[in-house]
Amino acid sequence: MMHKSQKQYEKFKNHLKTQEQEYNDIFQQQKIEPQTQTVIEKQQKRRSKIRIIFTNKTIQQQYPESQESKSVAKRSWHKELDNLINPSEIKDGKFSNEEKQQIMDIVHNYQIQNNLSDQQLKDYIELKTLGHSKIWLEITKYIPTRTVDSVYKLIRRKMDSKNRQGYWNKEEEIELIRYVQQYGRKWREISKHINRTPDNIRNKYNQIGEHNHLFRNKSFWTIQEFLILINNIHSLSGYPLLLPNYDQILKKRFGDNFEQITFRLNYRKMKVEDKDIFDQLKSIVKIPQNIGVTIKWTEIASEIKTKTKDDLRQMWYKLNGNKF
DNA sequence: CCATTTGTTGGTACGATTTG
DNA sequence: CAAATCGTACCAACAAATGG
Numbered sequence: 001m002m003h004k005s006q007k008q009y010e011k012f013k014n015h016l017k018t019q020e021q022e023y024n025d026i027f028q029q030q031k032i033e034p035q036t037q038t039v040i041e042k043q044q045k046r047r048s049k050i051r052i053i054f055t056n057k058t059i060q061q062q063y064p065e066s067q068e069s070k071s072v073a074k075r076s077w078h079k080e081l082d083n084l085i086n087p088s089e090i091k092d093g094k095f096s097n098e099e100k101q102q103i104m105d106i107v108h109n110y111q112i113q114n115n116l117s118d119q120q121l122k123d124y125i126e127l128k129t130l131g132h133s134k135i136w137l138e139i140t141k142y143i144p145t146r147t148v149d150s151v152y153k154l155i156r157r158k159m160d161s162k163n164r165q166g167y168w169n170k171e172e173e174i175e176l177i178r179y180v181q182q183y184g185r186k187w188r189e190i191s192k193h194i195n196r197t198p199d200n201i202r203n204k205y206n207q208i209g210e211h212n213h214l215f216r217n218k219s220f221w222t223i224q225e226f227l228i229l230i231n232n233i234h235s236l237s238g239y240p241l242l243l244p245n246y247d248q249i250l251k252k253r254f255g256d257n258f259e260q261i262t263f264r265l266n267y268r269k270m271k272v273e274d275k276d277i278f279d280q281l282k283s284i285v286k287i288p289q290n291i292g293v294t295i296k297w298t299e300i301a302s303e304i305k306t307k308t309k310d311d312l313r314q315m316w317y318k319l320n321g322n323k324f
Numbered sequence: 325c326c327a328t329t330t331g332t333t334g335g336t337a338c339g340a341t342t343t344g
Numbered sequence: 345c346a347a348a349t350c351g352t353a354c355c356a357a358c359a360a361a362t363g364g
Contacts, residue, residue, distance in 0.1 A: 152327095168355090200355085203353085209351080328364100329362075334358095335354105338352095
């Protein structure tokens with residue numbers, strides 16, 4: 001029952017290990033010898049159009065102070081509530097189903113106690129009528145583990161009448177693009193014309209590639225796109241992720257125009273060599289355990305117009321062998 | 325004191341392909 | 345042939361930042 005792919009994977013892992021060792025050696029050299037660094041940098045520049053910056057950040061020290069500054073308990077708004085709760089009890093992240101149910105029950109109670117019709121409640125939540133802003137304060141009194149802001153946003157998301165989920169069709173997509181041309185990134189405004197929430201609309205617009213949606217190349221990657229991605233993360237993190245002689249390797253393997261070679265990760269779908277290409281690319285990058293910075297996907301995507309930030313993110317995760 | 329937009333991350337849907 | 349797997353396009357939901 002030993003799969004062929006497993007064997008391949010073992011082989012590939014070993015291969016990576018030796019590459020890693022090789023690379024570590026080079027990396028060590030560069031750390032000690034700044035002069036070879038610049039030589040390599042110059043060579044790199046001559047050999048390839050791709051920009052390489054050997055900033056060579058030595059292994060990142062974590063800033064101890066950055067942790068303290070994070071823990072300010074903020075219940076947002078309403079100062080008087082801040083005194084009623086224990087900051088350490090404030091939760092973060094996703095609401096559990098129980099939490100959501102609890103909050104919705106409280107909303108319902110509020111509705112009954114204040115003798116509000118469904119329509120009235122809805123109008124308050126969608127901000128169509130003013131004068132009942134205390135609602136958020138009242139409700140959050142019963143939710144000691146969440147900030148007012150957090151509860152406020154949850155309720156407005158959940159009870160938005162436009163919060164219908166599901167896929168977009170082509171017509172909607174075109175409509176969306178038209179509205180963005182007309183109104184800009186005013187999601188609330190656009191939401192008035194489309195039966196979707198602002199969040200929903202914005203997410204969709206991001207997903208199709210924002211203002212670069214016309215350039216987006218689905219599915220296929222060029223080696224150039226790949227390298228730009230890696231280089232950006234290199235610049236950002238300071239870790240030189242590519243082997244210094246990566247372009248020689250690629251040139252040897254794919255010829256002078258290696259940058260234009262396309263591949264798709266879904267190697268079974270098309271060309272047989274797609275997987276090989278990706279494996280080759282994997283072998284010329286070395287990724288540290290922890291890159292230590294949050295990657296600015298938006299920035300990188302604005303450089304690589306043919307890929308969305310989501311495309312880039314997923315490629316990076318794929319490269320790291322994570323999830324999905 | 326809110327209302328809206330932006331940054332970021334977690335997760336699912338679904339067709340193509342492989343495997344048992 | 346049915347079930348499992350894979351790649352990835354796509355959907356959703358939170359906190360942080362910004363605006364008025």
